Amino acid sequence: TSPEELPCLGILPLPQNRTTTTMKPKQISESWASYMTNSPTLIVMIGLPARGKTYVSKKLTRYLNWIGVPTKVFNLGVYRRQAVKSYKSYDFFRHDNEEAMKIRKQCALVALEDVKAYLTEDSGQIAVFDATNTTRERRALILNFAEENSFKVFFVESVCDDPDVIAANILEVKVSSPDYPERNRENVMEDFLKRIECYKVTYQPLDPDNYDNKIVYYLMNIHVHPRTIYLCRHGESEFNLLGKIGGDSGLSVRGKQFAQALRKFLEEQEIADLKVWTSQLKRTIQTAESLGVTYEQWKILNEIDAGVCEEMTYAEIKEQYPDEFALRDEEKYLYRYPGGESYQDLVQRLEPVIMELERQGNVLVISHQAVMRCLLAYFLDKGADELPYLRCPLHTIFKLTPVAYGCKVETIKLNVEAVNTHRDKPTVKQLPQEPNPCKDEKEQLYASVQFEYSKASKKLQCWEPAPQAPQPSPCPGHARRGRPAEDPSQHSGGVTVCLPPVLASCPCH
Structure with a gap:
């Protein structure tokens, strides 16, 4: 399967106002929950520089975290700046600059390894890979990476051909970029436009596929017009x-x-x-x-x-x-x-x-x-x-x-007095717990069986458990705290943990 045949969120012209039919919240939540708990997802941004990819990535990540889906952005520019301490000019992005091409590919591989760690070890559910990804070769590399790790993949292409919008984006965002410490607006504009031309030489657009996803519903509603x-x-x-x-x-x-x-x-x-x-x-x-x-x-x-x-x-x-x-x-x-x-x-x-x-x-x-x-x-x-x-x-x-x-x-x-209705976060005392088959003699054992995957040694190492996002559970009392019970066979978290038989038989784990 080629990357062009994958599920695609579509081409997003920026800026553009869209009208959309309001979806019922209950239907959205149910379809979203059933989809998102299947497997980790990698959202891959595509597009020429100054097309709003980072803007979309950050807004989408903020939205997904807000609705309770652990999401993180991985911006390839950050990795490139760590590898190449000082940026000189657009020549670094020429397709015939073989040394630079090797560096850029290596940065992508390092970023994808961090994506893998986030989705498999850090309880992440969605990773947003924020980069140009403008060639089929790069998208094939990402696809192979996702298939090897059983990640779902969505490609999101951000397209804008309005020169005024592109220029405004360069002046608003790129002038303050670490790539241009001198902050000279004219020099930045000239160099960045040449950088865009370097990408255009090898740019291979993505063909739209289907739009049946909640992320699309969100992305089709955002715009870049000034407002308050x-x-x-x-x-x-x-x-x-x-x-x-x-x-x-x-x-x-x-x-x-x-x-x-x-x-x-x-x-x-x-x-x-x-x-x-x-x-x-x-x-x-x-x-x-x-x-x-x-x-x-x-x-x-x-x-x-x-x-x-x-x-x-x-x-x-x-x-x-x-x-x-x-x-x-x-x-x-x-x-x-x-x-x-x-x-x-x-x-x-x-x-x-x-x-x-x-x-x-x-x-x-x-x-x-x-x-x-x-x-x-x-x-x-x-x-x-x-x-x-x-x-x-x-x-x-x-x-x-x-x-x-x-x-x-x-x-x-507005200088009109009013009562204070705010309650600070209290210091919570340990409450008596309801009877739970997962505890008693098993409690200490569970606390000790946590692990950390070491890439170097491939061994399991004990460590103190880190707090994780609450997951639905059939334990008594959980539904009263807003967590619905579910079929234990469908229970899934961000990481697969191997538990001893005494705990593996418990539906809560």
Whole structure:
């Protein structure tokens, strides 16, 4: 099979706005989960320099990590700069520069070895190989590597023929590249355009195949047009004053003052074509109504469902449901309120919002504390451990401006007092554990049977276990913490671990 016949994510013209049919979140999540747990996946970027490959790689990686799929970018330029300490000119990229070609191929092989280590030893699920990969020969090498290691492969080609966009990309990103320490804009532009010409000599485009994948759905929604996203919570509510969570109370006096202050702020900013989104709860709607602009209500922007704990204070929850209170402090991201949601559930619910935000221009999202944490975690590339504890104070605006490979964040306080609803991450004490057949006399044995694969000696070496991302498990109590039970025969993690018979018979391992 040639690389051109592999599953392909398609050719992505940049920049271009795309319209797409909204997919139901449940269908997306189920198909994605069943696909992603089969085997590690290697996403291979393809395209001439200054076509947005690194931009796409970083955004895609941030998104996949946000939805709980461990993903890492491997940028070949980093490996090349480590091998060649000083870059002189575009001559290094000439196809007839045999010495340089050998160095570039060796760098690719080293990078692929790191990809292998990440996907087989470090519990990674997806590796993004960010390089030009413009020849069939290079793609065949990658394909053979993937087949030898039983990795799935997707090729993603980024195409742009607009000279203005290419020039803007060079000036915005390449001028500050380590390749050009002198930062001379004219010299950088001249050299980089010649570098592109070197690649064009051997460039062999990829033929598109199928588009039936969630990654495509995400990539087709991102664009590079300048825009700003504003995130804020509703004005202070009556329940905020009482320390109650959830519910559907209206704004307090100070909450209404914030709504007026927000209107004044937006008028001063003179934001072109600003769209305003709210949840369907009273406190966000009342905040938006004071702005004097059209706004859209999104049910999926509603606050996290606290189930039986709705409209209770934390003190009341601790008194009436002490076990639930302790469990949530122990594992806040995965914990699911009885009859309610977990942060993990909320992230899945908010996926369509992220898709739409990536398509849009200037947007103001008026939401709630947990919802805003999830959205902010996506744009700031924060993991599950940090997400539930991000500070999102009332009466504060987060101004997010997407830049080349990340997001610039500004916080703007509108000088209207409000209560503090933030709870710091607690120091968790060891909780009594529910009966579990995996523990008791087997517990110490399991703790000692961890391994590290040594490339040099091919031996198993004992080491202290590193924390891993939570995996679904049929153990008692896990479903209560937001982890559904599954068929033990389908259980899979990031690494295959050989366990002794006493543990191998346990469905949890």
